[in-house]
Amino acid sequence: MLKKHYNPAVQSLFILAGEKDFRQALRQSKDHLKFIWNKNSSSTKIVVDGSTLTLLPHQILCCTYVQHVNCELKEDADLLLLSFNKAFYCIHTHDAEVSCNGLLFFGSDYTPVIQIDEQEQQSLHTLVKVLEEEFNTIDANQEEMLRIMLKRFIIKSTRIARKQMMKGDLPEERINVIRQFNVLVEEHFKSLKHVSDYASLMNRSPKTLTNFFSQNASKSPLQVIHDRVILEARRMLIFTDKSAKEIAWELGYEDPSRFSRFFKNNTNLSIQQFREKHKKIAFGQF
Secondary structure, eight states, X not given: OEEEEEETTTTEEEEEEEGGGHHHHXXXXXXXXXXXXXXXXXXXXXXXXXXXEEEOTTEEEEEOTXXXXXXXXXXXXXXXXXXXXXXXXXXXXXXXXXXXXXXXXXXXXXXXXXXXXXXXXXXXXXXXXXXXXXXXXXXXXXXXXXXXXXXXXXHHHHHHHHHHHSSSSOOHHHHHHHHHHHHHHHHHTTTOOXXXXXXXXXXXXXXXXXXXXXXXXXXXXXXXXXXXXXXXXXXXHXXXXXXXXXXXXXXXXXXXXHHHHHHXXXXXXXXXXXXXXXXXXXXXXX
């Protein structure tokens, strides 16, 4: 199954794909936000930014357009891909509609996976069936109907993620603070490295922000910043030929040796050791 909606006027693209068409659609979705749903009864290996993760049955992986995704597919694999570019639906612009920014995408967990139970599976399966019908209905309202169905899928996934990724049943205000911090880190991690920098942007004290995260999130705010820097370093080491010095400068470190120490402290590998170890994995050599 491969369904596409493309609007050449704004170059918007929305893709729904599964089964034998999954890999082809994934290649066409490099600049998309992506949902990958493992509908198999067995697990599937997926490589994201050079790291192999196991997607269990009835789990959904959320990926952004800056992530490199590779899948090991068996002949009978049943993976579903839902992907869309910014021109079709921008989660930054429309965050008030779906509230997924900083949680499903660009959150503190950069490869968030949600587990869907039997009831949720049935609900999402029905939604996907309606999506298939809309892809086949060519009229003036098709694009807006597809966008509405996509928003429903995002909202349902966000609700599941909140239950599974947050500590306890948090009020909306607290969830929004965590999401806001995650989005700011995504925007400024190359230039801002301290919790105090982000606390200032959010009109909060660093202590208040740190205490807030300790009570409501699985990571400290400093860990979120460090993890985002390390993630970008990993990507550049694997997918570019830039030197360690060039990567350090691009990530905001004037002293390359300081960056090298930071990288080793957070990965237990030197930059050279990491590059040699992970290059093959990144390109699908499991």
